[in-house]
Amino acid sequence: MANFNTSVDASNPNLAANSASSSSTSTTGPLVIVTILFFMWGLLTSLNDVLIPHLKAIYTLSYVQAMLVQFCFFGAYFIVSWPAGMLIKRIGYQRGAVTGLLIAASGCALFYPAANSGYALFLLAFFVLASGITILQVAANPYVTILGDAKTASSRLTLTQAFNSLGTTIGPAVGGMLILSGALLGADQIAAMSAAEQAAHRAKEAATVQGPYLALAAALAVLAILFAFARLPKIEHGDAPEASSAIAAQATTSIFAQRHLVLGAIGIFLYVGGEVSIGSFLINFLGEANIAALSAADAAHYVSYYWGGAMVGRFIGFAVMRSVSPGKALAFNAAASIVLILTAIFGHGSLAMWAIIAVGLCNSIMFPTIFSMALHKLGALTGQGSGVLCMAIVGGALVPFAQGYLADQIGLQMSFYIPVVCYAYILFFGWKYAGMYNQANNSNHS
Incomplete structure (x- = not known):
């Protein structure tokens, strides 16, 4: 995870x-x-x-x-x-x-x-x-x-x-x-x-x-x-003099006035929610007759592949993001996640099974990337911003609950539209940040 x-x-x-x-x-x-x-x-x-x-x-x-x-x-x-x-x-x-x-x-x-x-x-x-x-x-x-x-x-x-x-x-x-x-x-x-x-x-x-x-x-x-x-x-912990003066200078600034932090907090909420929700329903999903009809014990091994994909993806992401901006990498992974989940929703058999498991690979860079982008250039407000982002992890409590409600109403396979919505927002956030990142680079070189 x-x-x-x-x-x-x-x-x-x-x-x-x-x-x-x-x-x-x-x-x-x-x-x-x-x-x-x-x-x-x-x-x-x-x-x-x-x-x-x-x-x-x-x-x-x-x-x-x-x-x-x-x-x-x-x-x-x-x-x-x-x-x-x-x-x-x-x-x-x-x-x-x-x-x-x-x-x-x-x-x-x-x-x-x-x-x-x-x-x-x-x-x-x-x-x-x-x-x-x-x-x-x-x-x-x-x-x-x-x-x-x-x-x-x-x-x-x-x-x-x-x-x-x-x-x-x-x-x-x-x-x-x-x-x-x-x-x-x-x-x-x-x-x-x-x-x-x-x-x-x-x-x-x-x-x-x-x-x-x-x-x-x-x-x-x-x-x-x-x-x-x-x-x-x-x-x-002891505040250095320059840190103290920086904090005093920003004392009147509201942490929620930082637009990219607020958008990032929503991103953390939805990312954690989407990732946890998929993992929570995975064994039941693989047990569906039109997917893999696996027993709970057999399906549990494939849940390990889901989380293991995230572990492998971190090493791939570390290499790729040395030359690709964080926002673009985040947007690409979110877009890939959406395609894979839609494949799982409308597909069946091994195609649907491996599509939903492969989302784990795409999840790899998302949490640290969203976190770092949201804290970008916050200065003395970084500590407060970090606290806001940590509280946004509550998405892991609420998003699976929402998918559970949808699964009871329209079926388990269709309920994966909830993670699709989550990753759609992350795609938006990554693409928006990529634009800001490029503008910052252009202004630095001009």
């Missing part, structure tokens, strides 16, 4: 000073721990795509009801991000990361009683888990920058983001093997059972999540212990 976090600027003089002061201490061990954190929250996020069809079948949910999983999970980003920042400011980054890990571990542990209680407790578990991940991201990101030489910070960021993508890639495959190994019954088969048989069936299928999520809870708890005792440099 897209790395839904922002990293501290490697050029920040305050962080660089802290890094230099800790140069005598080996940073390999702490960097390994932080990299594992990136891997873990990628894996945990992509497991949602496996659990959604699983819970939908167990509790005979509508698509809208099933999408409450993403509503609760990504809603936590919107609700918890601001309090998380205040918490980190109060207790520090290292303790904040430990707190986030323990809360995430508690969320995973909640899956055990949820299997015996019902869907509502599952939703609470998703919210608690995502709250922990949100706190963890706010606290852990700066360490990637300061754990080593500032000159190599970008390479460390690339490494940790690659492991995040690795987590999102293997998560669905592992989840499919551990959670979806049994054949799920259809709604008509469950309806034919007696009340006692239905209860027994639901309890049996729900229990398949207990072992994997208890193991994840234990892993997160171990990471919390390791992070608590790791010798990490202390992060302290």
Whole structure:
């Protein structure tokens, strides 16, 4: 999945000073721990795509009801991000990361009683888990920058983001093997059972999540212990004089007066929503008789291809965008996504299946590109702008919900018009930014 976090600027003089002061201490061990954190929250996020069809079948949910999983999970980003920042400011980054890990571990542990209680407790578990991940991201990101030489910070960021993508890639495959190994019954088969048989069936299928999520809870708890005792440099923020004067000069400027930031925030909202929505419905889509008629367990492996495409695409995008403007690259990928989704809507069989999976490849550059374009030349308002963009991740909660409603009304295949609308806006934003980019270049050369 897209790395839904922002990293501290490697050029920040305050962080660089802290890094230099800790140069005598080996940073390999702490960097390994932080990299594992990136891997873990990628894996945990992509497991949602496996659990959604699983819970939908167990509790005979509508698509809208099933999408409450993403509503609760990504809603936590919107609700918890601001309090998380205040918490980190109060207790520090290292303790904040430990707190986030323990809360995430508690969320995973909640899956055990949820299997015996019902869907509502599952939703609470998703919210608690995502709250922990949100706190963890706010606290852990700066360490990637300061754990080593500032000159190599970008390479460390690339490494940790690659492991995040690795987590999102293997998560669905592992989840499919551990959670979806049994054949799920259809709604008509469950309806034919007696009340006692239905209860027994639901309890049996729900229990398949207990072992994997208890193991994840234990892993997160171990990471919390390791992070608590790791010798990490202390992060302290102090505004340089020139930064303070710049902030004072822009104090009267409203962040929402920055048009490209507002357009970028809408882009982040729709991109995250579209990407998460496709992943959320992918197993059910591949199970359709006119698409691939795959079992949930078999379809889960193809979800890994969807997220793996994004990982591969980042390397391709890195090379291509050295000579192509960000806006044009973004517009091209959005246009390709629209064509692929329309192919999945109107096609059938393997053509429709591979078309929707290939959208993952196009997703690769979108989040970081939209994010960087939206923050372009914000100066002292960059921090506020970053906060606005992070809150826009709530699109992952609302867009799948909208597609779920449409799927219940007109069918699953036609419901993919929702992601088409999302990518159409991203096409507009990329093309508009490409024009602004060219104008800026022309003015610089004139």
